[in-house]
Amino acid sequence: MIIRENNIKVENFSQEFILEIDGKKDLFKDAVFFDLEHYLYKKPICIGVFGCCYYDSNDNELKVTQYMIEGKKDALPILDMAKNYFKEMYEKYNKRYIVTFSGNNDFTVIDYLFDKNKVDYNIDDYYKKIDLQREYEKLMGANIGLKNLEKIFDIEREGELISGSNLSKTFCKVMKDFDYMNRMPEEKKQRILLYNEQDVVSLFQIYIDWKKFLKKEVE
Template identity: 60%
Template structure:
């Protein structure tokens, strides 16, 4: 298994622009930013990459952790490492929330696999879940994909875009062929890890710059005119 720990300095931001949840604009300090790359065929098969990060306010850094599966025999080990990571985030770093983008599928996959492999851990009992796609839909009045939202937020990726279907095919081969990972070019492995890391980092920057870019829809002219007429009639 590839285990990657990385720390990156956070670009300047104003906490006043962050997403406001129940009057709390600093909730990001108590959150994990989380994204999985996984393979599902009729039911969840595996997690290919586990990616998570948290904000270190004292050092103004993002601390990123990634686990990448090399063969099917490592899946249970990865799930136990994921459990250990969440427990450490909760007990040591006092994190209370998990931020995702359209994270329902990720939670379905990891919860199914934790249960299947008899790993006694329930994420929902330890963290509240914040889905930025749902928040955007509520505030902007329309749904959107992560890459299009990155464009709105002027987030420029270092990584190339990889389709979900191509990732799924790769992890399917890893689960079926014990030697497939060793035959994969190093460049491909690094590309997948960088892609996942960018997803996680983007979640943070979208969260803390929310008010700069997410605008609630304005009433149309007819609705405004009716409101004015009702006021003066």
């Protein structure tokens, strides 16, 4: 399994632009920002990459953690590591919210795999979910994808975009061929990890700049 941790400096941001949830602007300090890359075939098969970050106000940094499977043997351990990450964030760092974008798919996958593999953990028992896609729909009355929302927020990604279908095909091969990851170029592995990292970092950036770029249209 590949374990990747990274600290990303956060530029100064204004309190006036932060997304309010239940009239509160500071919930992002008590949140983890979460995104999965996964493989499904009729039903969820495995998590390919587990990605999360949280904001450290002392260092003014995002602390990013990622787990990426390298073969079928990692399919169960990555679930245990995901569970332990959520437990540590809750117990040690007092996190109480999970921020996603269209998170239903990710939660459906991880909940199904937890249950199937008898991993005793229910995310809903500990965390309240905040879905930025739903918040956008409530405000603007329309649906939007993450990449289009990033354009509105002037978020520029490093490297090329990767489609969900291509990622799914990659993890299908990983699950079926024990040596596939050994033959995969290091550049491709890092590209997948960077793509997932930028997903979770974008969630934070959108959250804190929410009112800077989004205003409800008044007729």
